[in-house]
Amino acid sequence: MTPYVAVVGPGEATAQQLAQARAVGAGLANRGAVVITGGLGGVMEAACRGAAEAGGVTVGILPGGDRAAANPWVAIAIATGLGELRNGLIVRAADSLIAIGGAYGTLSEVALALKTGVPVVGLGTWELEGITPVAAAEEAVARACQVPRLD
């Protein structure tokens, strides 16, 4: 079955985080995964860009009610109007998570994933028991596409 992998990270990101997210997106697309993000800027946009440039499918699950807020690399934009509660939908829709960087929204997604048994791979993110830390985008992709859902 096609893996669905969420890439979560801050809307305002460092150059390194953006480069990692783009490489992660490309790697996921090369493995045939559907890339799910929160649909906005920063890490979300970079992951979508990397995936789209590599010919992959990108889904943006947006906090607001207007699809126009999606970054230009989102192929399928789902406007939810749920605000930050949409973070939980991103986790539910994914088989695994790749977390990049350490914002609070990202942390809420990581925590929900750990709570509900969705595997989390971390690239320079929160250090929590349960997250698999990796050093590079390629390893994150390999781990995220291999780990089965625990629940």
Added chain:
Amino acid sequence: MTPYVAVVGPGEATAQQLAQARAVGAGLANRGAVVITGGLGGVMEAACRGAAEAGGVTVGILPGGDRAAANPWVAIAIATGLGELRNGLIVRAADSLIAIGGAYGTLSEVALALKTGVPVVGLGTWELEGITPVAAAEEAVARACQVPRLD
């Protein structure tokens, strides 16, 4: 902008409803619309099938937490775990609704759409002020792709 059109209708449908849904799906795909459904059987599956066979993009917003419940014509399956509350997400994600047949779940989607200003086109569905009734699939597609969102 690409129109997003939700096709809503019962999971257990008549042969006529299934034929209408499939024709609606095909028509929407031919116009370049993204077809959103609840992702399960009956009208939802027929609409997805029609769209997929015509080369269109189909999104299924599922009530359960397991993507495997999606019908085989869904390209992008979003498992929400929200139960019938996912009906509201279908309405939010769409620019307009085509309602086929008259089940209660469909009615909840139609009512939410009318309440929130999302145009509704009806094919043999509930007769309510605010729904644009049409007699054939082609007209439903034309109406759904033309009407701007009211809000």
Added chain:
Amino acid sequence: MTPYVAVVGPGEATAQQLAQARAVGAGLANRGAVVITGGLGGVMEAACRGAAEAGGVTVGILPGGDRAAANPWVAIAIATGLGELRNGLIVRAADSLIAIGGAYGTLSEVALALKTGVPVVGLGTWELEGITPVAAAEEAVARACQVPRLD
């Protein structure tokens, strides 16, 4: 177990609907039911007022994120920020529904209730198979407190 009964109806209501809602609220309080509404004006406010004046407990499940929007007769205000998606939460939290009047928001709640097996009693509302129509507030209260949940 304490019955939880939702009273649903339009924010802009007629004098008759308001009088019915207030009488329904009072009747529910007299039977020891918790009264759940959408927390705003019109039928919601009249039902809360009737219940509060009779010493009952009132819960308002609000569409917005600000508790201050609750009508003054709401004892417990739950700000959801979900917009009209909170309608589904009202239905889920209730053992039965009393629907007064015929707005679209009300219809979405009635339809979700019928779809999910929550009994619906109607006072001058939509005529749908599955709704128990009654003529007076006292009968609505009696029916709503007696009917077991179907699912």
Added chain:
Amino acid sequence: MTPYVAVVGPGEATAQQLAQARAVGAGLANRGAVVITGGLGGVMEAACRGAAEAGGVTVGILPGGDRAAANPWVAIAIATGLGELRNGLIVRAADSLIAIGGAYGTLSEVALALKTGVPVVGLGTWELEGITPVAAAEEAVARACQVPRLD
């Protein structure tokens, strides 16, 4: 305005955490606050018990669809059927959070609160920038009732 304070913590808790939660619940009730929890056992139950014994009002926002799952000290039980997504509703309904202990569900609530500007007071919980750490229940109550919402 009556403060609404959420007490969040694990369903399986240590004796110390339970004692802290019960003292926090009592303290909140004594200040007239409405105590919101996830409605289940452990820290949630102890906080409700403390509040109820002190004559306070307790609200349980449950993950499941059955009100019977609420602990016996919940006065108002809201069955949501949202699973862990109800964590976000707890945060939205509260003016401030008191976090006790360090489970993943708790972390998701803390992270959402920090993301959306709801003040968080911590008693033996995650150490994160933005959480106000305190050493005792009484201080937690005082802080939670004083801090205004930041957003």
